[in-house]
Amino acid sequence: MQAVDFYEIIDNGNDASVIKLIGNITQQTATPLIERLVFLTKTKDLKSLTVDMENVTEFDDFGALLLVELRQNILKKKGSFSLINDTREIKQILSLVNFDEHKTFKPASQKRTNGFVIRLGETFIEVADSIRFQISMVGSIILCIFHGCKKPSSIRWGDTIAHMEKVGVDALPIVSLISFLLGFIIAFMSSLQLQQFGANIYVASLVALAMASELGPIMTAIIVAGRSGSAFAAEISTMQIYEEIDALFVMGFSPTQFLVLPRLFASIIVVPLLTVFSNLFGIAGGLVIGITMLGLTPQSYIGQTFETLTLFEVVWGLFKSMIFAMLISWISCFYGFRARGGADSVGNAATSAVVSSIFFIILFDSLFAVVRSYW
Amino acid sequence: MATDTIIEVKGLEARYGELAVLENVTFDVFKGEILVILGGSGCGKSTLLRHMSGLTEPTAGRVYIDNVDITSCDEERFQETLRKIGILFQSSALLGSMTVAENVALPIIEYTELSNSAVNNLVRMKLSMVDLQNYENFLPSEISGGMKKRAGLARSLALNPKILFLDEPTAGLDPVAAAEIDALIKHLNEQTGTTMVIVTHDLESIFGVAHRIIMLDKDKKGIIATGDPQLLKDESMDENVQHFFKREPRVAPYVLEEILDGFN
Known part of the structure; x- marks a missing residue:
C-alpha cells in the first residue's frame, strides 16, 4: 500500500x-x-x-x-x-x-522522584518500622510460647505435625542426595591431596568433621530455607492478601499462635533430625570414595570416623541447626505477615524470606565459629 | 448513648499516609437494623468497616461497640467485644487449607466446651442455615464464589454474634446468587435479630434489604446522606446522591454534546 x-x-x-x-x-x-x-x-x-x-x-x-x-x-x-x-x-x-x-509536546509524566534526603529519611523510617515489627513479632512469639506452656491444648499440634511432615519427611530425599554428593566431593577432592602423603585414612576424619560441625547443619538449613521458608512466606502472605489473617484476628485467634508456632515448633524438631541424616549420608558419600579410590576397608573408614567425631562435635552441629530452624521460621513468617498488595507481594515475600534466611544462617554460623574459638 | 444504639462512631478520621480518606465521620447503628454503607469506589466504605470492627486503629475519633470504646480499651475487653461481632470479608477469607466444615468449626471449638459430636451437629446446623448442607467436606477452592460467601457467612454466624459486618457480600456474584445472598441476609436478620452493617455499591441489594443507608462521598471524605433508601432516592436534592441512584456518569453524555458543539 x-x-x-x-x-x-x-x-x-x-x-x-x-x-x-x-x-x-x-x-x-x-x-x-x-x-x-x-x-x-x-x-x-x-x-x-x-x-x-x-x-x-x-x-x-x-x-x-x-x-x-x-x-x-x-x-x-x-x-x-x-x-x-x-x-x-x-x-x-x-x-x-x-x-x-495537545498543542505542545509534553514529555510522558514520570514518577515523582524525591530528593536524596527525603529518600534517606523514608528508607530510615521503613527500616525502623520493620525492626519494630520484628521485635513485636518476637515478643508475640514468646508470649504465645508462655501461653502454650500454661495451656498446651492451645497449641495446634495437628498443624505442627503436618508441618513436620512437609518440612522434614518430604525434604529427606533431597537432603540425603545433596549430602551424599557433598561427602563424595569432599572425600574426592581431599583424597587427591592426602594421597600424596599416604594419609588416605584421614579422608574419613575430614569428611566426618566437616559434615558434623559445618556442612551438615548449613546445607540442611539452606535446603529447608529454600523449600519450606519460601513456602511459609508464600502461604502466610497469600492469607494476608485474602484477608484470612484479618478473619482469624476477628475470630479472636492470635495469628502468631495459629500460624507461627506450628511452623516454628515443627522446624525446631525436624531440622536437627534432617541434619543427622545429612551427616550420615555425607559420611556415606565419603565412604564410597574411601573404598573405591583409596583402597580402605569399610571397617577402617568407619572406625576412623568414630575415632575423630566427639559427641560434643555432633551435638554442637545439632544445636546450630536448631538455631537455624528458628531463624528460618521466624524470618519467613515475618516476611509473610509483611506482605501487602497483590500477587507480586507473594513472590517478593518468598524471595526475601529465602535470601534473608540464608544470609542469617551464614551470619549466625560465623558468630558460632567465633564463639567456639574463644570457648 | 441511647439504649437501642449498639455502635457509635464519633469523629472518626482515617488516613493512608498523608491522604485523608474519612474525616469527622459520626453516626450510630441501632440494634437489630440493617444499615447499608454506600458509596462509589475509593470513598472509604471498606476502610470505615475495618475501623468499626477494630481491624484498623483510626488516626482520630472513637468507635463504641455495646458501650465499649474499642479504640482505647484494654486487650481483654477488646477480645470480649470481638466475640460480639462477625465479619464476612469481601474475599470470604475462608482458610484455604481447611474444609468448609472445619472453617465453620474453628471459632466454635476455640470458644465453646462442646463435645466433638455437638460441634459437628452445630456446624451442620449453621451450614443448613446458609443452605450449604452437602458441602461440609469441600475445600474453599472447590466451591463457587456464592457458596464461599455463604460458607463465610456461616462461619461469621458461628457464635451468634450481635453484630455482623458484611463487606460487599454480593460483589462478583451473578444476579441470582446475589439475590440469594440478599434474601439470606434479610432472613437471618429477621430470624436472629442480628444487627447488620453492610458495605456495598449494589443498588438492587440496597432496596431489597436496607432499613437505613449511609452514603459516603470521596470528595467530601464523609457522610453526604443518611436515611431510608426509597426516601433518599425520591426526595434527596443532593446531586451526588441522585447521580448514584440514577447510575449517571458524572460527565454525562450531554456534556460531550456540548464539547462537540464547541467545534462548530
Missing part, C-alpha cells in the same frame, strides 16, 4: 500548504503517513498549514495522532494550523482524544 495514495499536497505559495487527506486514515494506514508528512513539514519552511479532511472516509485516533503531530510541528515553528471540512464523525473522535489539549 502506497502512502502516496492517502494525501495530496497543494502548495499555495507564501509558505502556505494545504494537505488533502484521502481515504482511510486509520490505524492500518496512519503510521507511514505520520512519518512522511511530519518529515515534509519539518523540511519545508511553512508559515501555515491547512489540513483538508473532505475526502477522508474513515478516521480513528491514529488519524487524530497524525493531526496532533502535524500541528505540534507547525506551532513549534510559529506557524499556524487549521483544519477544514471535518465531518461530525471526525469531530467526535477528536473530542474523544481531547484534540485541543
